[in-house]
Amino acid sequence: xxxxxxxxxxxxxxxxxxxxxxxxxxxxxxxxxxxxxxxxxxxxxxxxxxxxxxxxxxxxxxxxxxxxxxxxxxxxxxxxxxxxxxxxxxxxxxxxxxxxxxxxxxxxxxxxxxxxxxxxxxxxxxxxxxxxxxxxxxxxxxxxxxxxxxxxxxxxxxxxxxxxxxxxxxxxxxxxxxxxxxxxxxxxxxxxxxxxxxxxxxxxxxxxxxxxxxxxxxxxxxxxxxxxxxxxxxxxxxxxxxxxxxxxxxxxxxxxxxxxxxxx
Ligand SMILES: Nc1ncnc2c1ncn2[C@@H]1O[C@H](COP(=O)(O)OP(=O)(O)O)[C@@H](O)[C@H]1O
Ligand SMILES: [Mg+2]
Numbered sequence: 484x485x486x487x488x489x490x491x492x493x494x495x496x497x498x499x500x501x502x503x504x505x506x507x508x509x510x511x512x513x514x515x516x517x518x519x520x521x522x523x524x525x526x527x528x529x530x531x532x533x534x535x536x537x538x539x540x541x542x543x544x545x546x547x548x549x550x551x552x553x554x555x556x557x558x559x560x561x562x563x564x565x566x567x568x569x570x571x572x573x574x575x576x577x578x579x580x581x582x583x584x585x586x587x588x589x590x591x592x593x594x595x596x597x598x599x600x601x602x603x604x605x606x607x608x609x610x611x612x613x614x615x616x617x618x619x620x621x622x623x624x625x626x627x628x629x630x631x632x633x634x635x636x637x638x639x640x641x642x643x644x645x646x647x648x649x650x651x652x653x654x655x656x657x658x659x660x661x662x663x664x665x666x667x668x669x670x671x672x673x674x675x676x677x678x679x680x681x682x683x684x685x686x687x688x689x690x691x692x693x694x695x696x697x698x699x700x701x702x703x704x705x706x707x708x709x710x711x712x713x714x715x716x717x718x719x720x721x722x723x724x725x726x727x728x729x730x731x732x733x734x735x736x737x738x739x740x741x742x743x744x745x746x747x
Contacts, residue, residue, distance in 0.1 A: 485548050487546055488545040516685070519703075523706070526705040528656070537553070548652070582621060586610045586644060635669060638670050667694075696723070
């Protein structure tokens with residue numbers, strides 16, 4: 484469904500800061516895959532997602548989606564079929580607009596059709612139904628400005644907006660990392676609910692090894708711009724945090740230290 488074929492991404496090429504962030508990376512993503520991605524800081528996780536989203540041109544390789552070569556397709560064109568949620572709850576929604584206005588923008592996308600006033604009642608009903616999926620009471624606050632919401636509420640709203648149009652691919656880059664542990668679980672539960680209900684092919688980067696093991700059908704580990712582990716099925720469901728940490732430490736030659744993992 485999505486193929487990354489020998490992708491290479493070099494930042495600041497031919498300068499003293501030259502940095503090969505993706506090193507001949509290949510990955511075949513099946514329709515309906517829900518892949519969790521782990522790896523140390525700088526392993527290339529965000530760069531892999533950004534390459535798929537078309538944030539920058541890649542140096543070598545090919546990206547194919549549903550049989551179509553999208554390697555040179557502009558970011559805004561890919562946005563029509565790729566949904567994204569980032570770590571920062573401040574991104575992804577417009578703070579000075581209301582919940583309803585934010586949802587309307589996502590709902591009208593990508594055709595930009597101006598919705599008839601007569602549709603308002605119907606549209607509000609749809610929005611309320613979306614919001615009822617999260618136990619945050621947002622369905623009764625449609626006219627609240629988004630800047631008044633908590634980080635978890637904003638991430639939940641961003642997630643709903645990113646998936647409203649059933650994207651072919653959903654890219655989540657540590658979208659719960661800035662949230663407290665309880666809220667992170669809530670947003671992860673919403674993530675699973677939306678992904679499974681709509682069968683959305685999803686790639687989720689996380690620092691939390693427990694979430695990486697529990698969520699999705701496939702887990703990959705990245706290191707130095709490449710994939711060093713790719714497990715699914717029984718191998719994934721029987722994977723443990725100690726074994727993952729072990730693998731991490733073997734690759735890094737040092738102890739894996741991350742308080743978010745220790746707390747998990
Ligand atoms: N826009 C950029 N410009 C220059 N260097 C970048 C950029 N994005 C990432 N890098 C570099 O590429 C490497 C991989 O980064 P990144 O993909 O963000 O890692 P991860 O998400 O796994 O922590 C790092 O060395 C990082 O400094
Ligand atoms: Mg990153």
